[in-house]
Amino acid sequence: MAEPSTFTAPSVRLAVPDDGPALGELDRSTWSTLHAVQPRPQPPYAPFFDDRHRPEGILVAEDVNPVGETVLAGYVRVVPPTPLACNAHVRQIQGLAVAGWARGRGIGRSLIRTACAAARADGANRLTLRVLGHNAPARALYEAEGFTVEGVLRGEFFLGGRYVDDVLMGRPLSP
Template sequence: MPDDDLIIRPAQPEDEHELAALDRASRSTLSDVSPEPPAGAGVFDERHTPGQYLLAVLGGRIVGYVRQVPPTPLAANRHVRQIQGLAVDGAVRGRGVGRRLVEAACEAARAEGARRMTLRVLGWNAPARRLYESCGFVVEGSLAEEFLIDGSYVDDVLMARRLLG
C-alpha cells in the first residue's frame, strides 16, 4: 500500500477501541514504563482526551498515533507542548509514519502558539532517539538511572525542539 495514502487526522471518540488495540500491541519495555492497562481498557479518560491525539490512518486503519499536551497546567509554560506518547504499528515501521506524526504534532503545537516541543525518551530506546534527532530534537538533559525496568536501570532522556523563531 503506498504511503502517500497516509492520512494524519485528529482522533475521534469512536477511534478509542482501535487506538487502544494499537497501544496494547505496541507496548514494549523499550519504550514503556507504566504498567500494562487491563485487557479491554480504553485510552480516553479525563486526562487523555481525543483532542490530544493525532492518528496516522492508512487504508482506513489506524497505524500510528502521537499525543501532545501542555506539560503542566501552569500559565508560565503555556508556550510549551510535550509529546507524551508515540506508537507506530510494527507492520509499517520504517516507512516514515513516525516522522509524519512527530512533524504533525509540532505543526499543531506551533499553530496553537507553542514555541517549544519537549519529550522524554528512555536512554536505551535508540530507534526513538534517532527519529527525534532526525526531526530536530536535541538532548537537553538526562536523569541517570531514573527507571528500573526488568532488572536494568535506564536513563530518562529529556529532548526538545524549538518551534518558533
C-alpha cells in the same frame, strides 16, 4: 508485499472519540519495555480516552494495512506539560506509537512533523518529550526531527532487571 516506494504518505488527523478502541488495541500491540515504564496492560483494559487523555490531544495516522484496509497506523499525544500559564508556550509529546506492520514507512516522522505544526498553530514555541535512554530508534527519529538532548535522569527507571536513563529532549518551534 509492495515496495516502500509505492506507499503513499499517511493521512494524519485529530482523533475522535470513536478512535478509542482502535487506539487502545494499538497501544497494547506496541507495548514494549523499550519505551514503556508501566507494566504490560492486562484485561480488563482501561479505556484509551479518559478525563486526562482526551481525543483533542491526540493526532492519528491512517494508512493502508497489508490487506488493503485503511486503518489507524499510529498516534502521537501532544499536550501542555502543565496547567501553568507561565508554561503555556510549551507542548509535550506524551506518547507515540506506530503499528508494527506500518514501521519504516514514515508514519512516525509524519506524526512528529504534524505535532510540531499543530503545536505551533496552537501558539506554542517549544516542543519537549521524554524518551528512555535505551530506545535508540526513537532517539534517532527525534534527533532527525530537530530534537536535542536537554537533560538525562540517570538510572531513573528499573526495567527488565537494569537501570534505564530518562532522556529529556526538546526543540524550538520557530518557523
